[in-house]
Amino acid sequence: MSLEQLYQSIKTEISKVIFGQDEVIDFSLAALFSSGHVLLEGPPGVAKTLLVRTIASAISLDYRRIQMTPDLLPNDITGTAVFRQNNHDFEFRRGPVFTNFLLADEVNRASARTQSALLEAMQELSVTNDGVTHNLPEPFVMFATQNPIEQEGTYPLPLAQLDRFMFKVLVKYPAPEDERRILREHHATGGLSDPRLMGVTPVVSASDIIEARRIIRETHVRDEVVAYVQKLLSATRNDDSLSVGASPRSGLMLLMGAKSLARFSGREFVTPDDIQAAFIPSFRHRVVLSPTAELEDTTTDDVLNQMLEAVEVPR
Numbered sequence: 001m002s003l004e005q006l007y008q009s010i011k012t013e014i015s016k017v018i019f020g021q022d023e024v025i026d027f028s029l030a031a032l033f034s035s036g037h038v039l040l041e042g043p044p045g046v047a048k049t050l051l052v053r054t055i056a057s058a059i060s061l062d063y064r065r066i067q068m069t070p071d072l073l074p075n076d077i078t079g080t081a082v083f084r085q086n087n088h089d090f091e092f093r094r095g096p097v098f099t100n101f102l103l104a105d106e107v108n109r110a111s112a113r114t115q116s117a118l119l120e121a122m123q124e125l126s127v128t129n130d131g132v133t134h135n136l137p138e139p140f141v142m143f144a145t146q147n148p149i150e151q152e153g154t155y156p157l158p159l160a161q162l163d164r165f166m167f168k169v170l171v172k173y174p175a176p177e178d179e180r181r182i183l184r185e186h187h188a189t190g191g192l193s194d195p196r197l198m199g200v201t202p203v204v205s206a207s208d209i210i211e212a213r214r215i216i217r218e219t220h221v222r223d224e225v226v227a228y229v230q231k232l233l234s235a236t237r238n239d240d241s242l243s244v245g246a247s248p249r250s251g252l253m254l255l256m257g258a259k260s261l262a263r264f265s266g267r268e269f270v271t272p273d274d275i276q277a278a279f280i281p282s283f284r285h286r287v288v289l290s291p292t293a294e295l296e297d298t299t300t301d302d303v304l305n306q307m308l309e310a311v312e313v314p315r
Contacts, residue, residue, distance in 0.1 A: 020178030030260035036166025074117035
């Protein structure tokens with residue numbers, strides 16, 4: 001099965017439960033197939049958690065969910081050393097982060113200390129306890145959901161942690177026709193929250209994902225497209241509306257996302273259109289507005305859209 005067919009098969013399963021939200025689904029799958037993590041932001045009730053659970057139901061991977069709360073401790077995520085009386089020694093008991101597919105639900109409700117417990121897992125794919133490093137299973141991917149930071153009881157994620165997410169995807173209210181379909185088809189399943197009970201079946205295995213990641217890495221990117229990405233990076237660092245521009249890692253994540261989108265379309269090479277499609281989800285959480293821009297109610301998406309229009313596109 002080609003990567004394009006794999007993408008279509010898992011998207012078909014997701015569409016049994018999630019209606020509309022094509023952009024959210026595409027970028028979620030792009031991260032899944034290219035070793036990235038995803039931050040989903042939106043108001044309560046727009047199916048952020050249900051989307052992740054549906055993806056988990058469509059893949060044959062170990063899945064765990066952590067409900068992030070203010071009283072959650074780092075060891076509740078990574079694990080802790082337990083003293084064994086029979087051998088008079090400490091044994092590391094692994095936490096829920098030791099899984100293939102992790103959901104950190106409402107991540108910005110946990111304290112900064114607890115949020116930081118995920119940094120090593122996201123970047124190094126390992127957890128260190130008492131000087132001993134424990135590798136996470138392969139593949140490992142983390143999805144996190146959060147409510148908008150203006151809401152009460154939320155702690156903003158630090159920039160260093162935001163930078164570990166490949167994409168920040170905004171989950172918005174559905175279009176009217178999609179919302180009518182949700183109301184029509186799900187009103188009788190209000191208490192039915194398991195996607196597998198709604199007909200979702202596993203169609204992707206761990207080996208499929210590992211092979212997909214190899215294929216995506218090998219996707220061709222011509223020099224002109226690489227130069228285009230570099231110009232976009234420079235534009236973020238030279239814009240007065242931004243106090244923090246995008247890092248080289250941002251460019252690498254953008255290229256990986258664009259390669260995934262190219263493969264989903266059945267192409268073995270990246271086009272400037274792929275770069276433009278992945279640009280804002282890859283950068284919106286990595287740049288910081290200047291105080292002046294914030295006072296003018298400008299958003300990062302506004303600034304990034306202006307850059308797309310200003311930077312010359314290669315032919």
